[in-house]
Structure formats: C-alpha cells, structure tokens
Amino acid sequence: MKTVQAPHRSAAAPPATPGPRPAGRRSASPLARRLSHQVRAYGFLIGGLLCFALFSWYPAIRAVIIAFQKYTPGSAPEWVGTDNFTQVFHDPEFGAAWRNTLTFTLIALLIGFAVPFVMALVLNELRHAKSFFRVVVYLPVMIPPVVSALLWKWFYDPGAGLANEALGFLHLPTSNWTNGADTALLSLVIVATWANMGGTVLIYLAALQGIPGELYEAAELDGANIWQRVRHVTIPQTRFIILMLMLLQIIATMQVFTEPFVITGGGPENSTVTILYLIYKYAFLYNDFGGACALSVMLLIVLSLFSALYLRLTRTDD
Numbered sequence: 001m002k003t004v005q006a007p008h009r010s011a012a013a014p015p016a017t018p019g020p021r022p023a024g025r026r027s028a029s030p031l032a033r034r035l036s037h038q039v040r041a042y043g044f045l046i047g048g049l050l051c052f053a054l055f056s057w058y059p060a061i062r063a064v065i066i067a068f069q070k071y072t073p074g075s076a077p078e079w080v081g082t083d084n085f086t087q088v089f090h091d092p093e094f095g096a097a098w099r100n101t102l103t104f105t106l107i108a109l110l111i112g113f114a115v116p117f118v119m120a121l122v123l124n125e126l127r128h129a130k131s132f133f134r135v136v137v138y139l140p141v142m143i144p145p146v147v148s149a150l151l152w153k154w155f156y157d158p159g160a161g162l163a164n165e166a167l168g169f170l171h172l173p174t175s176n177w178t179n180g181a182d183t184a185l186l187s188l189v190i191v192a193t194w195a196n197m198g199g200t201v202l203i204y205l206a207a208l209q210g211i212p213g214e215l216y217e218a219a220e221l222d223g224a225n226i227w228q229r230v231r232h233v234t235i236p237q238t239r240f241i242i243l244m245l246m247l248l249q250i251i252a253t254m255q256v257f258t259e260p261f262v263i264t265g266g267g268p269e270n271s272t273v274t275i276l277y278l279i280y281k282y283a284f285l286y287n288d289f290g291g292a293c294a295l296s297v298m299l300l301i302v303l304s305l306f307s308a309l310y311l312r313l314t315r316t317d318d
Contacts, residue, residue, distance in 0.1 A: 060300075067293035084294035088282070096270045097278040101254055104185055104274065108253040112193035113246060119197070120204030121230065134205070138198035145195065149262035152191045153178070156263070178264050181271040188259040188272055196252070200245060207241045208234065247310040251303055275299050 067084055069077040088094055123133055140148065155162050156177035164174040178184045211234065219229045235242070257276040260266055266273040266281075275295060283292035 063293040063296050066289055067297045069290055071289045071293075072287050073289075080290070084290040085298070088291045088294050088298075091278075093270060093273055093278055093281075097273045097275050100185060100270075100272060101256070101274045101276075104189060104256055105250055105253045107186060107189045108192060108249065109246070111189055112197060112253075113249055115193060116197040116200040117204055117242070120201050120208055121234070123201070123205055124208045134202065137201050140195050141198035143195070145258045146262055148195045149191065149259055152194075152259075153263045156187055178272075179268060181269045184264055184268060184272050188256070188263065191259050191263065192253070192256060200249075203241065203245065204238070207238045211237045243310060247307065250306050250310070254299070254303060254306075 066077070068079060068081060070080045070083070071077045119137060123130065123137070126133065143151075156179075158164060158174070158176055158179050161177070163177060167174050175183055177187045215233050215237070216229055219233050224232065255276050256274050257280065260272045260274055260277045261280065264272040266277055276299070279292045279295045279299075282288045282295060
C-alpha cells in the first residue's frame with residue numbers, strides 16, 4: 001500500500017499579518033497628550049491660586065475695608081472713614097508699640113543677624129561631626145514656638161530660673177530678665193534669635209559651600225589672614241544672600257508676637273508691647289476690629305516701604 005506524505009513546509013514562513021488594533025487601545029496623538037498635560041497642570045495651578053486668594057488675598061482686602069469701618073461683633077458695619085486711624089494714633093500704647101517694635105528689630109539685626117553668620121563660618125570650617133552640629137543648630141527651629149517661649153519663661157524666672165541659678169553659681173550678679181522694664185526687650189530678642197537662627201545658619205552654610213575654593217587659595221597665597229579672607233572673599237560672594245536675609249529678618253522681627261504674648265504679656269510697664277501684640281489687644285480684648293485693621297494697614301505700609309527700599313538696594317544692573 002502506497003503512503004501519501006504531507007508536503008514539506010518551508011522553515012522561513014512569512015510572518016502573520018497582525019489584525020486590526022481594538023478601538024479602545026488607539027494611542028493618542030501628540031497634540032492630545034500635550035493638551036491633556038496642560039489641562040492637568042493648569043488645573044493644579046488654578047486650585048492653588050483659588051486657595052491662595054481665599055485664605056490670603058481675601059482676608060487682606062477685607063482687613064483694608066474694615067479699617068475704614070466701625071466693626072464690632074453683633075453689629076452692622078458702619079463707614080467711619082479715617083476715624084479708626086485717628087483713634088489708634090492717639091492711643092498712649094501706639095507710640096510705645098512702635099518704639100518697642102523698631103527697637104526689637106534693631107537689636108535683632110545686631111545680634112540675631114551676626115550670630116548665624118559667624119556660626120555658619122565656624123560650621124563651614126569643621127572637619128569632623130558636621131552633620132551632628134548642623135542638627136544641633138537646627139534643633140530649636142523644630143520646637144513649636146509656644147513650647148520654646150514657655151521653656152525660656154521658666155529659664156528667665158528670677159526666683160528658680162536656670163539663668164539666675166547659673167549666674168549665682170559663677171558668683172555673678174543676677175538679673176530681672178523679663179521682669180525688668182530695661183532688660184525685658186533684650187531678653188525677648190535672645191529668645192527669638194535662639195528659636196529662629198537654625199534656618200538662617202543652614203542658608204548661610206549652603207552659600208559658603210558654593211564659593212569656589214580657588215578664591216580662598218589665591219587669598220592665602222597673597223598672605224591674607226582669616227579676617228581678610230572673610231572680608232574680601234566671603235562677604236562679597238554672599239552679598240546677595242546677606243541682603244535678602246536681612247530683608248526677611250526685618251519683615252519677620254517687625255511681626256513679633258509669640259514671645260511678648262507668652263512670656264511677658266506686653267509688660268512690664270508696656271516695655272514689650274509690639275504692634276502685632278497691640279493688634280491682638282484691639283481685636284480680641286477691646287473687640288474693636290476696625291482699630292485692629294487700621295493698625296494692620298499701618299504695619300503693611302511700613303513693611304512695604306522696607307521691602308521696596310531693600311529690593312532697590314539689592315537690585316543689580318547687568
């Protein structure tokens with residue numbers, strides 16, 4: 001019986017033709033993808049702008065309007081023009097608040113601005129345990145401001161406080177600290193400097209590490225000592241950072257509130273009443289929101305002038 005063999009199939013068979021792609025898996029065009037990305041990006045941007053307008057711009061605009069109104073809880077607003085400004089201007093605490101605020105800002109610039117820069121210079125020269133000391137310097141920033149103020153309030157206690165205990169152990173004269181009208185403001189400056197200098201130190205340290213080492217090597221070859229290297233290399237190379245941090249510190253110190261509120265309550269003898277603390281008193285103790293907003297507008301104008309001045313000084317023409 002004769003066997004019929006199947007025909008031999010070639011090894012190089014032509015590839016199968018792919019079928020049509022399902023309609024649901026069709027790839028989007030580049031224009032559609034770009035449009036989708038832009039819609040998502042603008043969606044996030046609009047959401048952020050709405051939140052910023054709702055929680056920042058609206059309260060600011062509302063405060064400016066209330067500054068020209070007689071506004072107390074439970075009563076309809078009444079337009080009074082500039083009467084609120086006249087009222088707060090003749091308040092006996094008004095002059096003391098501005099004097100204390102400006103004095104606090106000046107002392108903070110002399111102490112709280114120089115100390116972080118010196119500490120950054122020291123940390124930049126360390127060869128060992130750099131990370132440890134950076135954490136130690138930044139640690140006060142991580143403590144809540146109210147907790148920090150309460151800690152220093154106990155530290156300054158003239159009876160059982162650690163400050164006078166340490167001075168007595170060293171046989172040095174003790175101080176009234178925050179209980180004395182002549183030392184209270186300086187004591188609050190020390191608290192604010194300790195609590196906020198950690199971030200400033202790290203910014204200075206980052207700026208110092210960005211200075212090319214060749215500049216210091218050239219200065220050393222020319223025989224420059226440490227002070228001359230700081231004066232002619234470090235300060236010019238970090239000039240922009242120094243001026244911008246000075247601007248930010250002026251704006252921040254003129255809005256000091258936590259330390260007077262928690263530690264001294266504005267005393268003794270109104271020696272630590274600041275503008276922001278006086279705004280708090282008008283709003284929540286006197287229930288005079290019109291006067292509080294008038295003070296806020298005054299503070300806004302002063303801070304805007306400082307900002308414009310320092311931005312003008314820091315602007316460089318290329």
